[in-house]
Each structure stands twice: as C-alpha cells, then as structure tokens.
Amino acid sequence: MxxxxxxxxxxxxxxxxxxxxxxxxxxxxxxxxxxxxxxxxxxxxxxxxxxxxxxxxxxxxRDKDALIVELCLADFTALGHAMFKIGRIEDPIERLRRLAMAYTDFALDNQSQYRFMFMTSYQQQLKDAAGNMMPMPDEDAYQFLLQTVQEGIDKQLYRPEHTDAVELAQMFWGGIHGIVALWFTHCDDPHITFRDPRQVVRALCNCVLCGAVRNPN
Amino acid sequence: MxxxxxxxxxxxxxxxxxxxxxxxxxxxxxxxxxxxxxxxxxxxxxxxxxxxxxxxxxxxxRDKDALIVELCLADFTALGHAMFKIGRIEDPIERLRRLAMAYTDFALDNQSQYRFMFMTSYQQQLKDAAGNMMPMPDEDAYQFLLQTVQEGIDKQLYRPEHTDAVELAQMFWGGIHGIVALWFTHCDDPHITFRDPRQVVRALCNCVLCGAVRNPN
DNA sequence: GCTTTTCACTTAACACTGTCAAGTGGCTGA
DNA sequence: TCAGCCACTTGACAGTGTTAAGTGAAAAGC
Missing domain, CATH: 1.10.10.60 (Homeodomain-like)
Incomplete structure (x- = not known):
C-alpha cells in the first residue's frame, strides 16, 4: 500500500x-x-x-431548524417517490384518482412527517437549504399533479368551464390536504363524528370528478 | 348609603x-x-x-395554554356568529354555498386565530376548559353544517348514492379547510402557483355540488 | 379610628431550553 | 517522535415558562 x-x-x-x-x-x-x-x-x-x-x-x-429542514427535505423526496410509483396510467382522470389515494396513504402513514411538510411554514429555511440540495423534490410531486390536470384539459376531458389547471390542481390538493389535516388535528374531538379519511377522500374524488368531468362514467 | x-x-x-x-x-x-x-x-x-x-x-x-385556550374559545364563538348570520335560506344547497363562503371569509380575515382553532391540536385543553364555559360553540357551527347537509339528503336533493351526512359534511369542511390552510402555509412558496383561495373554494363548491346534487341548475 | 385581614401584584428564584466560546484528546501526516 | 487537525466535551449564557415567598394598599371588623 x-x-x-x-x-x-x-x-x-x-x-x-x-x-x-x-x-x-x-x-x-x-x-x-x-x-x-x-x-x-x-x-x-x-x-x-x-x-x-x-x-x-x-x-x-447549524441549529435545530437545520436538522428539521434536512428531515423534511428527505420526506419530500419520499413523497415524490410515492407519487411517481403510480407510473404511467393512460387516462389522466384515473391517474388523478390514484394520485389522490397515494397522497392520502402517504399522509396517513407518515403523520408526523406530513405535519411538518404541509402543516407548518418552513418556507424560508427550506428555500435556503434547497440551494445546496436538489431542486426541491416536492415541486416534482406538484408538477406531476399539475401536468396530470393539464393533460385532462388538453384532451378535453373536463367540462368547458374548467380551463385553469392551476386552479383545478389547487382545488384537488387543497381538498385532500384538508381532509387529512382536519383528521390529524381533530379526530379526537368528541363533538365531531369522523369517517375514515380514505373513504372521505374517495368520496371527494367521486364528487369533484363527477362534477368536473365532461362524461362521467 | x-x-x-x-x-x-x-x-x-x-x-x-x-x-x-x-x-x-x-x-x-x-x-x-x-x-x-x-x-x-x-x-x-x-x-x-x-x-x-x-x-x-x-x-x-393558570398558564400560557389557558390564555391561548381562552382566546381560542372566544374565536369559536365568533365563527359561530359568522355562520349563523347567514340565517334562514330555504334551499339547503344554496345555504351550503353561503356557509362555505362565510367560513372562508372568516378564515382569511382571521388568519392567526384560524391557525389556532383548526391547524393545531388543543383538544385536551379545550375540552378541560369547555367544562367551565358554554357547551363548545364550535360544535354549533359544525352542527349547523351537518344539519344543512342532512336537510339536503332528506329533501332528496343529493344523488341517491349520498346518504351519509357525516361523510358529506367532513368532505365539505375538509375540502374548504385544506384550501385555506394550504394557502396559509404555502402561499409564499415560489415553486407553486396559487389562485385566490376564495376563487378556489367557489370552484370546489361548484364541482362538488355539481357532482353530488341530483339536479344541478 | 385603629387594627386586622384580604388579595392583586412583585421579588427572587428554579429548571429547562437552544446555543456558543474555549478547551481536550486521540488519530493523522510528516 | 512531534505538530496539527478536528470530532467532540466542558462550562457557560441569555432566554423561556413557572412558582414560593413576600409586600403594600385597600377593605373589613371592632
């Protein structure tokens, strides 16, 4: 040697x-x-x-926040992987359904991580950290959603009044996020009755898609 | 004297x-x-x-939490008032729409209060405090929503597959909550494009109701 | 009118937090 | 063998929520 x-x-x-x-x-x-x-x-x-x-x-x-941010960033890539594992499904509507369920599964299976990623504001620090790392993998999951919605619009699968992919994406994401977030924070509240969040997300998908799609089958 | x-x-x-x-x-x-x-x-x-x-x-x-809980409780009654100000609107579907917009307005106008009320878990302490106070006014707002949905079911305004008021209420509430919550935590995120949350909530109501109601007009 | 009691508020401290400047000691490289 | 590096420790600091022991002015009692 x-x-x-x-x-x-x-x-x-x-x-x-x-x-x-x-x-x-x-x-x-x-x-x-x-x-x-x-x-x-x-x-x-x-x-x-x-x-x-x-x-x-x-x-x-550097400090406790740096620790948090690093873990958070890793979780974003995990979410990205979970989303892309859905892979190529031809029908953009069906793909959207799968996306919704995969997202819900990830959230419910990783509650505490999810709380960090989407229920607190660490934007500034995440942005700072992102400079050193990959180009924000969360963006990928969001881009995947946006692209799926846009594809549906391009193929004229949605009703003519729906032309804004950004709005539709925000609606989908927000809707699902709210169901799981509310479950996380309030499922122990004795004044409120809760159904299984997966079931409710499925119901939301049905309603929204039934209302937004041109030819619901 | x-x-x-x-x-x-x-x-x-x-x-x-x-x-x-x-x-x-x-x-x-x-x-x-x-x-x-x-x-x-x-x-x-x-x-x-x-x-x-x-x-x-x-x-x-007693401590800082007691201070927080007291303020939180006051905000719950404020939300209750905002909801009941809608008053009697005959059509349960239209009432639901108004409810959604009033809720959204309250959330956006009282961001920091809203964060406390619905984006953190203070269930235990709220419950402890509620014993001394009124019977949890938030419950009222929730009951108002639940009752409005149930009325729609009873009047057969929804499609036959929708028979569970609890599920529908959770879907509505969750959906709207998610749109405003995501806006609060992520509107500064440069990777994501956001539309005005009121507009998105309106779109969600349109889609969901169009998909869930028997005769959308 | 004087004394005693009450009680809203203060003083001084405690245990705990995240964080940093100044070491220490064992491995590395010459 | 020796100097240097550097992962790690020691000891501290300012700041947090919180509490036990006072203090002093207003109220109550005689």
Whole structure:
C-alpha cells in the first residue's frame, strides 16, 4: 500500500465515520420527533439517545431548524417517490384518482412527517437549504399533479368551464390536504363524528370528478 | 348609603378592576399572538405591554395554554356568529354555498386565530376548559353544517348514492379547510402557483355540488 | 379610628431550553 | 517522535415558562 493510498483510505474512513454519526443524529432526531413531537424534543434528548453531548450536534448541523429542514427535505423526496410509483396510467382522470389515494396513504402513514411538510411554514429555511440540495423534490410531486390536470384539459376531458389547471390542481390538493389535516388535528374531538379519511377522500374524488368531468362514467 | 351597600359597591369595584386587568391581559396577548405568532410571544412581553410583572398573569390564568385556550374559545364563538348570520335560506344547497363562503371569509380575515382553532391540536385543553364555559360553540357551527347537509339528503336533493351526512359534511369542511390552510402555509412558496383561495373554494363548491346534487341548475 | 385581614401584584428564584466560546484528546501526516 | 487537525466535551449564557415567598394598599371588623 502506497502512502497516498493509506492517506486516502484513512481520510475516507474519517469521512465515513463523520457521515455515520451525522446519520445517527438524523435517525435519533426523527425517532424522537415522531414519538414526542418536534417542539417537545430537545437537542439534549437527541444527543443523549446516541451517547453524545448536546453541542456535538452543532458540528453537523447549524441549529435545530437545520436538522428539521434536512428531515423534511428527505420526506419530500419520499413523497415524490410515492407519487411517481403510480407510473404511467393512460387516462389522466384515473391517474388523478390514484394520485389522490397515494397522497392520502402517504399522509396517513407518515403523520408526523406530513405535519411538518404541509402543516407548518418552513418556507424560508427550506428555500435556503434547497440551494445546496436538489431542486426541491416536492415541486416534482406538484408538477406531476399539475401536468396530470393539464393533460385532462388538453384532451378535453373536463367540462368547458374548467380551463385553469392551476386552479383545478389547487382545488384537488387543497381538498385532500384538508381532509387529512382536519383528521390529524381533530379526530379526537368528541363533538365531531369522523369517517375514515380514505373513504372521505374517495368520496371527494367521486364528487369533484363527477362534477368536473365532461362524461362521467 | 348603608354599610352593606358600601361593602357591595367596593366589592363590585374590586371585581370590576380585576376583570379589567384580566381583559387587558387577553387583549395584549391577542395583539402579540397575531403580530409575532404564539410561540414567539413570551409571558414577559405580554406583561410588559400592560405594565405588569410576568407573574401577575398567573393570578388570572393558570398558564400560557389557558390564555391561548381562552382566546381560542372566544374565536369559536365568533365563527359561530359568522355562520349563523347567514340565517334562514330555504334551499339547503344554496345555504351550503353561503356557509362555505362565510367560513372562508372568516378564515382569511382571521388568519392567526384560524391557525389556532383548526391547524393545531388543543383538544385536551379545550375540552378541560369547555367544562367551565358554554357547551363548545364550535360544535354549533359544525352542527349547523351537518344539519344543512342532512336537510339536503332528506329533501332528496343529493344523488341517491349520498346518504351519509357525516361523510358529506367532513368532505365539505375538509375540502374548504385544506384550501385555506394550504394557502396559509404555502402561499409564499415560489415553486407553486396559487389562485385566490376564495376563487378556489367557489370552484370546489361548484364541482362538488355539481357532482353530488341530483339536479344541478 | 385603629387594627386586622384580604388579595392583586412583585421579588427572587428554579429548571429547562437552544446555543456558543474555549478547551481536550486521540488519530493523522510528516 | 512531534505538530496539527478536528470530532467532540466542558462550562457557560441569555432566554423561556413557572412558582414560593413576600409586600403594600385597600377593605373589613371592632
């Protein structure tokens, strides 16, 4: 082994170790965020979970928000994957239905992540962080939705009064988001009766599409 | 003036003064909550705003959450009033439309209050507090919605497949909530194009009702 | 009219948070 | 063998919500 080979090997090991503890921090943070909530989990608790001192975290992340944003960004790509897994379905209307259900499934299966992604405003910090990372994968999911709606408009599947893809997309997304968000925040409220959110989302799709599509079958 | 009259008069004044500073605390808290956000406003700031010591607040409210819950409860009655102002409109479908727009207006005009009422989970504390107060006025607004939907079902205005008022109500409420909530959290996101939420809510009502009603006109 | 009680409010502190400046110690490279 | 690096620790700071122990002026009692 040459000296340069040794150098690069030890350098690589060092970097790998650093990456490992970085990942350990992220894993511990995620687990605690999910279990206790974000506000309730402290830097000290995260550090204790992985056997470090609180300030060690600050060698890997600028501050608590940076930690949050990094996890959030990872979740956005996970959502993107879940959406694209639907793949090519010819009929844009049917594709929209599948999209809605996949989105709902993701939200319900990852409640605490979803709360961060879409129920709090981290725009500024996400934007700052996005500069260093990929071009905002959430955008992809949104673009996928927008494109699916636009395709329906282009193929004249919607009634003539619906010509604005942006408006339709916002309506779909908002509608579904509201059903799951309301479920998250209020399902324990004894004054309100709730049906299974998946069922309600399905009903919303039926109603909206039945009302917006030219030839509902 | 008899001695008992003097006693009751001074007692009344004392209680009035206490009520006044209590209200002053609530007003200051509301103003700061709206301006700075709830997490960001401190007990010390609220106290400073009305010229008191932070601990003075604790003679009027158990803790910060109690302060929040009290303001929240007041907002629920405000929403209830806004809903009932719609009054008696014969057609349950048209009434539902008006309901949706009144709800949307309330949300957009009282963003920070709305965030508290429907975008965070204060169920437990609200429930605890509700024991001492009126029977949860929010319930009224929800019951109003539910009843309006049920009336439409009873009059056979909806298509035969729609028989569950709870599901329809959840769909309407959720749909509208999602459009305004998404607007609140993401309207600054440069990757997403947004239309005016009132316009989108109107479009949602059109689509849903067109799809759910037996004879859309 | 004097004393006693009440009670709205203050003072001083506590435990806890996120965060930082100044170390420390073991591995790395020469 | 030695200097340097750097992941990590120590000890602290300002700020948070909250509380136990006062304080002093107004009210109540005689």
């Amino acid at each position: 040459t000296t340069s080979a040794i150098r690069s090997a030890s350098l690589a090991r060092r970097e790998r170790q650093k990456a490992e503890t970085r990942q350990a921090i992220l894993d511990a943070a995620r687990e605690l965020f999910v279990a206790e909530g974000v506000e309730a989990t402290t830097m000290r608790a995260i550090a204790a979970k992985i056997g470090y001192t609180p300030t060690a975290i600050y060698h890997h992340f | 008899t001695t008992s009259a003097i006693r009751s008069a001074s007692l009344a004044r004392r209680e009035r003064q206490k009520a006044e500073t209590r209200q002053a605390i609530l007003d200051a808290a509301r103003e700061l909550f709206v301006a700075e956000g709830v997490e960001a406003t401190t007990m010390r700031a609220i106290a400073a705003k009305i010229g008191y010591t932070p601990t003075a607040i604790y003679h009027h409210f």
